[in-house]
Amino acid sequence: MAAPDPLPSGLPLGAQAMPGALPAAIPTAVAQAAVRWLLDLEPGDSAAARRKRQQWQSWLDADPLHAQAWQRMAQIDGQLRGVPTAVAVRTLASPALSRRHAVRLAVMLGAGAGGLLALGHSPLGEQAWLSASADLSTATGEQQRTVLADGTRLLLNTATAVDLRYSSSERLIVLRAGEIQIESAADPSPDPATGQARPLRVRSSQGWARAIGTRFSVRQYADDTLVQVQEGQVELQLRNDTSQTLRLAAGEQGRIAASGLLRQGPAPAADLAWTQGMLVADDMRLGDFIAELARYRPGRLHCTPEAAALRISGSYPLLDTDRVLAALSRSLRLRITTRTRWWVTVDKS
Template sequence: MAAPDYRPGALPLGAQAMPTPIPTSAPTTIPPAVAQAAVRWLLDLEPGDSSSARRKRQQWQSWLDADPLHAQAWQRIAQVDGQLRGMPTAVAVQTLASPALSRRHAVRLAVMMGAGAGGLLALGNSPLGQQAWLSASADLSTATGEQQRTVLADGTRLLLNTATAVDLRYSSSERLIVLRAGEIQIESAADPSPDPVTGQPRPLRVRSSQGWARAIGTRFTVRQYADDTLVQVQEGQVELQLRHDMSQTLRLAAGQQGRIAAQQLLREAAAPAADLAWTQGMLVADDMRLGDFIVELARYRPGRLHCTPDAAALRVSGSYPLADTDKVLAALSRALPVRISSRTRWWVTVEKS
C-alpha cells in the first residue's frame, strides 16, 4: 500500500483534488462560518473507500463547489495541513496514519509541537483565528449558531451553546470540565467510579478562566465572558471558588446566580427565566432594548451583525427561534420601524427606517 502523501499543501487523507481554481482577486479575510466549516472538513474527512468515507467526500465536494470563498478557505486549510505534514516523516506518519489517533488529536499534537498554530490563526483576523483554533483543538466544540447535547462517560448531561469549546479532564480523583469559551449547561450524575483511595465520589467541577464551579447534585449553566464567569443554578446547589484565591467560596442555591470575577465572588439577583431560553433553542425578549437584543442574537449568527445607535433604543418583546436568524431579522423588520441592510451574507446592519 502506498505511503500517505505528507507534502506541504497536500489535501487531507482520502480527499480528491480541488477542482475550483482560486481567483487571484479573492479577499484575504475568510468569513467565520466558512473558516469554521473548512476546519471541520479537515477534521472530518475519512480515508479509505468505505461508503461513509465516499459520502463525506461527496458532501465535501458539494460544499467546495458552492462558493469561491469555500475554495479559498480550503486552500488556507491545506496550507495548515501542509505545515502539520512538514513534521519529520516518522512523527507525521505516527500522528496522522495511526488508526488509534483521530485527526482532531493529530492537529492538537501538531500544535503542541509548534507546527500548526500559526496557520490556523492566519485564517483571518485574530478573533476568527482564535475561534477556529478552539473549534479544532477542543475535546467538544460548537460553531457559531450551533448547539450540541452530549452525555459524558459518567452520565453527566452537557449542553453546549453557540461558539463553545470545552475540554474534559476526568481522572481517578476528579471529574473536571474546562470551559475554554462560550456557555454550557450541566446536569450532573452520580459518580459511577468513586475515588479508589478514599472511596468517595469524585467531585464534578467546571473550570473557567476565573475560577471553579463545583456541582452538588445539580443542574446549572456557566458562561465565560471576557473578564468574568456567570453561573446560574436551576436545581441543587453549586459552590463557586476563585482560581487565584481558593479560600474564597460562595454557595448558590436553585434560582440563584453568581459571578466569578478576577478578585472576588459576587452574588447577584435571580436570573429571569428568559436567560435560560437558549437551552430550548429560543431567544426571549421582554421589553428589551433592540441594541441589546441584536448583541445577543449576533452570538448565533456568523459574521458581523450590527445595530445603529438610532435603532438601538427601540424596544422589542417576543420569543424567537435561534435556529434561523434570518427569520428573526425579518420578524423584527415587520414588528419595528427598522430595515435590514445586507452588504454581504456576513455583514448585516439593523437601522431605523
C-alpha cells in the first residue's frame, strides 16, 4: 500500500484524504502515536530528519490502522500541530469528524486556564480557527466571489477570512486575514435616524478604509495594511489615532501602519492580476515570485538563496502551481525537489 505523504509544519487548509477509506473510529493508542509522529517529523534534508522520516515510514507500514490514522489527520487538514497532544488525540480518535467540528472541539478542549488565548497564536489559530469562525473564508489556493446583502461585490483571495458587521448605521467588513477586492454598491437601506447612506468600511488590524463610490483591494500583512484603489476614492484612517486620515484616488495605493498613513504612488497593475486568477512578474526576483506563489499552494514552497536572485517575467495561472513550477524549471533551468506534494524546494540546476 502506498503510504500517505507526511504532513509538514503549518500545512494549510484543503489537503484532505478520502473519507471512505477511514474506519468508524481510530483506536486511542494509534491516534496518540500518530500525533507524536506529527509533532516529531522535521523539515529539511539533514541526516536526523531523513532518519526520522525512515522511522515514521516503518511505523506507517507496520499496520493499516497507522496509515488510516495518518489519513484522518489529513482529513482534518493537518492543523493539529501546535494543539496540546491530549486535544489532538481526542480529535483524531473521534468517529465523526469534519474540519469545523474538529477545530471547534480543539478550541473547547484547550480553552481552560488561558488555553484559548494561547491557541489563537498557534498554527491552528492562524488559519484553521479563522476559517472555522469567520463569516466568509477561503482555503489556501482558493478564491471566492460573493454579493453581499447591500449589493456590494466581494472577492476573497487565497487564505482569507472576513467578518460582516452590518447594522442600521454602518456597513463594516472586518478583514481578519488575507486579501479582498470590494466593488461598493449604493446603500439600499439608509440609516433610519439620519436618512443618510450608511458608510461602507473595511477594518484591518491597523485601521480603516472607507469606500467613496469605488472599487479597491485591501491586503492584510503582518505589520501593516496595503490599500489599492482601482475606481473612485478611498479614505484611510488609523485605528489608534482616528484624527489621521489619507484620501487615495483611482490608481493610487497607500499603507496603514502603526506609525502612520503612507501614500505610495501608483498601484502596479500586475498587483491586481490575482483577481483574474493570474500571477504576473515583470523582471521580478525569483525569491519574491516564489514567496508570492507559495500563498496559493498548500504546504511549504521554498526558494534557495542561490536561486532567489534570478529574474523572471511572465504571466502564470494560479490554479495550477505545479504547471507554474514546471515552466520555471524549463525556462530558468531550475531543479525542483519534491519530498512530498506539500514540500517543494526550488534551486539552481
